[in-house]
Amino acid sequence: xxxxxxxxxxxxxxESSFTQVGINTTTPSATLEVIGDVKLDSSLxxxxxxNNIQIRGSKLLIRSTANEILKYDITISKYGPINYAEFxxxxxxxxxxxxxxxxxxxxxxxxxxxxxxxxxxxxxxxSVMPHSLIYNYNIEGYQIYAYENTTTQTWxxxxxxxxxxxxxxxxxxxxxxxxxxxxxxxxxxxxFIAKSLxxxxxxxxxxxSGTAPLPTGF
Numbered sequence: 001x002x003x004x005x006x007x008x009x010x011x012x013x014x015e016s017s018f019t020q021v022g023i024n025t026t027t028p029s030a031t032l033e034v035i036g037d038v039k040l041d042s043s044l045x046x047x048x049x050x051n052n053i054q055i056r057g058s059k060l061l062i063r064s065t066a067n068e069i070l071k072y073d074i075t076i077s078k079y080g081p082i083n084y085a086e087f088x089x090x091x092x093x094x095x096x097x098x099x100x101x102x103x104x105x106x107x108x109x110x111x112x113x114x115x116x117x118x119x120x121x122x123x124x125x126x127s128v129m130p131h132s133l134i135y136n137y138n139i140e141g142y143q144i145y146a147y148e149n150t151t152t153q154t155w156x157x158x159x160x161x162x163x164x165x166x167x168x169x170x171x172x173x174x175x176x177x178x179x180x181x182x183x184x185x186x187x188x189x190x191x192f193i194a195k196s197l198x199x200x201x202x203x204x205x206x207x208x209s210g211t212a213p214l215p216t217g218f
Contacts, residue, residue: 062192081193084114087157087183092118094167094176096160102146104155104187110194111146111155115184120168120177130161131174140164146185159183 022028024035060072060081074080089097104111120128132140140162149156159181167174188194202212 079187079189081189083187083189085185085187087185089181089183091178092181094165094178096166096179097181098158098160100157101149101152102155102157102185106148106153106155108190109155110188110190110196111157112186112188113144113146113157113159113183114186116144116159116182118166118179118181120179128166128168128177128179130164131167133163133165144183157183157185 020028020031020033022033022035025033061069062072064070087100087102089100102111118128130140130142134140142159142161144159146155146157165176166179168177190196197215197217200212200215202210204210
């Protein structure tokens, strides 16, 4: 009789190793399926999780402000890890854009100008050019960037040409003109996918080549 009991235990143990387990469900669809809340007081380890062959449709797990682990769904989220926005400034000054408050928090986001374009009143008119206010033949350099305003704690943008106005050719001369300018902006969520590094200051000693120190962590 003892041998029969031992045989039954071995058989049941063997079968249980191939059984799907359900909690609050009688029809589990995975090795372990839990219907309801799960509380974990210690660590959770994934040993040999394998490669994820499903790229499209994969989801991120994030922690909410209530310390809940949720599946991230970009379609209902207020923001994405990386966000794109297009700022269109119509009838902009002949000097360009000197200061514009985006109202985007510097504490929560990092803002970068990814690209730009400008044109006359009609989108197809690209004969607009920056013309120097100092010399007829001198075209100054561009200043197009986003920066952190420490007073408002928001990101501001600038887009202008040094010592110049935007003009169009009229006969043998130039006339100043207002423009339409489009700035392509990338907005990164801090603490989610983007991390700000300490500024890297390099004293070049009046030479045109050198090696910068490696940023911390790279």
